[in-house]
Amino acid sequence: MLEQAAAALNRQDYQTAAKLIAVLVEQRPDDHQVQLYSAKLQEATDRLDNALEIYRMLLKHAVNVKITAEARQGIQRIERIQSQSQADALAQARTGSDVNTAPGYLVLEPISQEHKQAVVAKFAAIMELDPYSARLQLPSRGWRLYRLGQMSELEFYRDRLLQAEIPCFCVSQPDTQQVFVFQVGHVSSFHPQATIVCSDDRSELRTVNFNWSEVTQIVSGMLPIFEEVMEIDARNRTYRKPKVLDYVHVCDLQLRDRRSIFRLCSQTYDFSEYKQALHQQRDRTNNGNPDDRLNGNFGGLSNTQRIPATSRDNWKNVMAQISERLADVPHQNNFTPFADTAIGYPEAIGRIEPHLELLRRADSNWDRAFHLYSMLSMCRDRDRD
Structure with a gap:
């Protein structure tokens, strides 16, 4: 039957070959010669991906030199066909009428x-x-x-x-580039809706209100702050070396329907305004109850939460307030792996406006990479709905 299958393939009688090879595969599923004929049938009937898979399996497991040689030739034939087909399709994509x-x-x-x-x-x-x-x-x-x-x-x-x-x-x-980016100074009110003091592209201050339900996605990341430090080499010679001394936290609140992004940054956020807003809110919540003040119960928050000791604590409290209201909103927060690849395109990344004003000794493409990361997240989120 194996010879009959080979003869059917040679005379291009693929219907007969398919019937014979199907019986052979059922009877001898581990026979490499049968598998080779099966691959040839798949190749001849334009099932190139199936044929390629079988050829590669034979190249990996077969011990018969003739079978591995034919499998290698089959792989080369299919790869040439696929490469030429892809080149033709790509040329059409580059020059078509709807390019x-x-x-x-x-x-x-x-x-x-x-x-x-x-x-x-x-x-x-x-x-x-x-x-x-x-x-x-x-x-x-x-x-x-x-x-x-x-x-x-x-x-x-x-x-x-x-x-x-x-x-x-x-x-x-x-x-x-069709998105409005606002740099947030502080959130003056969290309840019942967000009231945000921010600056636009022209550095003009404005106050914006929106409902928390309008936020469609959160995008966050950490930007390294590089400084040149003095190092000593093996020969006791000093030299300057860039080193990461700190990280800045950035968080974007994306409002897709408004085509707007509100960008919060731990380095530029005005925490004095934030604490003042908290005190005012707690005063309203506790209604001036002296017992609550004596016990440190300001709206159910402890003294540690009420008067944070560091900027890091302040930032955590702001993020906690936001996360509480946006618990069900998608959060894109895997920025670093993306940035590692994005900064490999310095010419393209260098033309991006980062919409961040950080205290740095030198400009950094990490800021631009984060802006691109956020824009790509917003466009991807929009296109998949």
Whole structure:
């Protein structure tokens, strides 16, 4: 029957070959020769992904030199076909009548190690990489800013990656620029709605009110503060070296329907105004009860919470107030892995306005990377609804 299957394949009688090979696979599922004919049938009937999977399995497990040689040739044939097909499709995407020439960003989303093993070969084929490089480039901890280019090309890769079950998304650069960003000075009231004192792009102070239900997403991260410190090398010579001395906390409240972001920062937040607002709120809550004041019960909060000792404590209390009201709102807070890849594009990142005014000795692309991270989060959240 094996010879009959081979003869049917040679004369391109694929219907007969399929029937014979189906019987052989059921009778001898571990026979590498049968598996080779099955792969050839899949290849001949344009089931290239199935054929490629069988060829790779044979290349890994078969011991017969002739079978491994034919499997290797089959892999090479299919990879040439797929590469040419992808090149033709990409050329069409770049030159088609509906080509989108706007610049954009392609972002890979994290996948588990188990799933990475299953899709690394597909990723390598799509991005024309060797398997080792493909495995290193698939993220497992957070987003990876993978490619910049015109949207038609990025959408081409996005569609193929999603077909291969590799999570990703792309966003056009103009979309990330159509959002109003307000730098928050302080929240003057948390109840019943938010009243925020902030500054706009022209550094003009304004007071904005919104309902907490309008917040669609929270995005947070920590920005390193670099300083040059003196170090001593093995030869007892001093030299300057940049070192992270501290971190600044940043939190964005995104109101998608208003196309607005309210950006809070631990370094620039006016905590004196915050504490004054707390005292006023507790005075109203306790209605001037002297027993409550003597016992330290100001609206159910302890003295430690009422009068924080450090800016870090102040920031935690502000975030606690916000988190209490936005407990069910999605929170994107895995910024650092994304920033590690984003700062690898200094020319593109360097043109981004960070909408942050931090006390730094030198400019930092980390601030710009956070702004891009927040914009991408907002656009992705909008597009998936």
